[in-house]
Amino acid sequence: MLISTTSVLDGKPVSRYLGIVTGEAIIGANIFRDMFAMVRDVVGGRSATYEKALAEARETALTEMSARAQELGANAVIGVDLDYEVLGQSNGMLMVSCSGTAVVC
Numbered sequence: 473m474l475i476s477t478t479s480v481l482d483g484k485p486v487s488r489y490l491g492i493v494t495g496e497a498i499i500g501a502n503i504f505r506d507m508f509a510m511v512r513d514v515v516g517g518r519s520a521t522y523e524k525a526l527a528e529a530r531e532t533a534l535t536e537m538s539a540r541a542q543e544l545g546a547n548a549v550i551g552v553d554l555d556y557e558v559l560g561q562s563n564g565m566l567m568v569s570c571s572g573t574a575v576v577c
Contacts, residue, residue: 473538473541473542473546473547473548473549474547474548474549474577475534475537475538475548475549475552475572476548476549476550476551476552477551477552477553478550478551479550479551480550481548481550481577484548484577485577486548486550486575486576486577487575487576487577488575488576489573489574489575490541490544490545490546490573490574490575490576491544491573491574492571492572492573492574493537493540493541493544493546493549493571493572493573493574494536494537494540494569494570494571495532495533495534495535495536495537495538495539495540495569495570495571496533496536496567496568496569496570497528497529497530497532497533497536497567497568497569498529498559498565498566498567498568499525499526499528499529499565499566499568500560500564500565525566526556526566526568529566529568530554530568530570532568533554533568533569533570534552534570537549537552537570537571537572540574541572541574544574545576546574546575546576547575547576547577548574548575548576548577549572549573549574549575550572550573550575551572551573552570552571552572553570553571553572554568554569554570555568555569555570556568557569
């Protein structure tokens with residue numbers, strides 16, 4: 473499955489547009505991640521734990537979107553947009569969502 477943020481794929485003309493497809497993933501920050509992230513904030517540096525969780529959520533959302541496109545008979549998704557939102561009462565959850573247009577090239 474080809475996935476692109478652009479509206480065209482170089483050398484692969486779109487023969488059919490199948491519709492919008494989406495994928496979502498929500499991750500919760502647990503107390504241990506929060507404690508280690510607070511330590512990183514105090515001493516500086518990057519929070520590898522949060523970065524890994526964010527990368528996993530992004531991959532989950534993209535995989536889900538790709539599976540939905542494949543169910544429609546697509547072999548590519550174009551115009552992909554990734555969004556990140558903080559959710560929950562104390563902003564303790566992060567949602568990664570993506571959307572794009574399923575196409576046949």
